[in-house]
Amino acid sequence: MKFETCEIDTSKSKIDAGLLLMDAGVKAETDALYEAVKHIIPYDEWVAHAPYIAAINRMKHEKDAVILAHNYMTADIFNCIADFRGDSLALAREAQKVPQQVIVQCGVNFMAETSKILCPEKTVLIPSLEAGCSLAASITGADVALIKQKYPGLPVVTYVNTTADVKAESDICCTSSNAMQVVEHIAKEWGVKSVIMIPDEYLARNVAAQTNIKIIAWKGACEVHERFESKDIDEIREAYPGVVVLAHPECPNDVVRASDFTGSTGAMIDYVKNKKPKKVVLITECSMSDNVAIQNPDVEFIRPCNLCPHMKQISLKAIYECLRDLKHEIVLPPEMIKKARKSVDAMLNLPKMPANIYKVSNKIPADFELVS
Ligand code: SF4
Numbered sequence: 480m481k482f483e484t485c486e487i488d489t490s491k492s493k494i495d496a497g498l499l500l501m502d503a504g505v506k507a508e509t510d511a512l513y514e515a516v517k518h519i520i521p522y523d524e525w526v527a528h529a530p531y532i533a534a535i536n537r538m539k540h541e542k543d544a545v546i547l548a549h550n551y552m553t554a555d556i557f558n559c560i561a562d563f564r565g566d567s568l569a570l571a572r573e574a575q576k577v578p579q580q581v582i583v584q585c586g587v588n589f590m591a592e593t594s595k596i597l598c599p600e601k602t603v604l605i606p607s608l609e610a611g612c613s614l615a616a617s618i619t620g621a622d623v624a625l626i627k628q629k630y631p632g633l634p635v636v637t638y639v640n641t642t643a644d645v646k647a648e649s650d651i652c653c654t655s656s657n658a659m660q661v662v663e664h665i666a667k668e669w670g671v672k673s674v675i676m677i678p679d680e681y682l683a684r685n686v687a688a689q690t691n692i693k694i695i696a697w698k699g700a701c702e703v704h705e706r707f708e709s710k711d712i713d714e715i716r717e718a719y720p721g722v723v724v725l726a727h728p729e730c731p732n733d734v735v736r737a738s739d740f741t742g743s744t745g746a747m748i749d750y751v752k753n754k755k756p757k758k759v760v761l762i763t764e765c766s767m768s769d770n771v772a773i774q775n776p777d778v779e780f781i782r783p784c785n786l787c788p789h790m791k792q793i794s795l796k797a798i799y800e801c802l803r804d805l806k807h808e809i810v811l812p813p814e815m816i817k818k819a820r821k822s823v824d825a826m827l828n829l830p831k832m833p834a835n836i837y838k839v840s841n842k843i844p845a846d847f848e849l850v851s
Pocket of ligand 1: 587611612613614615640701702703704764787788789790
């Protein structure tokens with residue numbers, strides 16, 4: 480594991496620097512934006528980014544488009560062209576409110592599908608068709624139908640990191656910021672003591688460690704978060720005494736147990752903003768540290784680097800081409816949208832609660848089962 484500043488190549492647009500060039504007009508349009516990111520993006524990279532940033536910001540007005548960016552986007556996208564930023568839940572809520580006709584989802588495919596489910600009348604675009612997700616790829620709607628046959632009478636709680644056909648087979652969605660609330664709500668509503676929670680085994684284990692509801696889980700995992708180990712945290716603490724460790728609940732149980740705080744990306748951002756630790760490490764996808772560091776210049780960030788290869792398919796060049804050609808539109812069958820919407824709405828209609836904080840002790844979960 481690397482602890483130095485991440486070496487993310489945020490300069491893919493350099494490849495096409497001959498297509499869009501830095502000139503006095505672009506400089507005037509983007510100088511103020513560079514101020515915010517100059518500690519993260521070296522100027523020689525910025526020269527390649529700026530023409531794309533200026534063009535995208537102009538084009539989104541011409542095309543009545545809005546850009547929604549996940550917390551894992553690189554600093555150039557997150558800080559210089561996004562209209563709304565946040566975790567999956569925040570972006571899903573925002574998608575419903577925006578007045579623009581075109582939504583450009585800077586995140587991965589399941590997020591764009593969620594926007595389409597919530598806004599079927601709008602044009603939802605994803606800048607790269609390669610932006611998948613290991614969790615979403617781990618399960619299909621047909622798998623969910625089989626699980627329901629195996630455990631009749633139990634509700635299916637589905638993490639939003641799934642495809643539309645999986646959501647269509649589910650009873651309610653959840654995110655990492657509300658998973659516990661959703662599990663306990665649906666168990667009470669159905670009058671049951673067990674729920675099926677798919678597809679992230681680690682998130683399910685982290686929820687199971689704190690609830691008395693039995694969790695029946697699927698063996699899916701996020702390829703970014705499952706790579707962290709508790710010994711990584713020991714090494715970080717040894718190398719950076721006094722560091723505060725914040726982890727994402729898609730990490731394995733022992734990583735969560737070894738951390739000082741575990742919550743969704745939104746909860747981690749709030750923690751840094753409100754508590755202002757002197758030194759912090761975010762055990763999650765590494766672009767997020769850059770984005771949170773920009774908002775918190777007085778906090779020192781240690782950056783272990785685990786990149787999500789899917790999120791990194793979204794580059795300025797890909798967004799520029801997506802907007803220019805209005806390409807990579809998300810199209811879903813109306814019947815699937817209708818069924819999936821029920822499970823997304825069931826989550827969105829729950830009362831707003833503070834984001835879940837995961838406190839995993841050594842206690843053995845009440846009951847936990849993996850679907851075999
Ligand atoms: S970080 Fe993990 S959960 Fe998020 S898109 Fe990448 S693989 Fe999927």
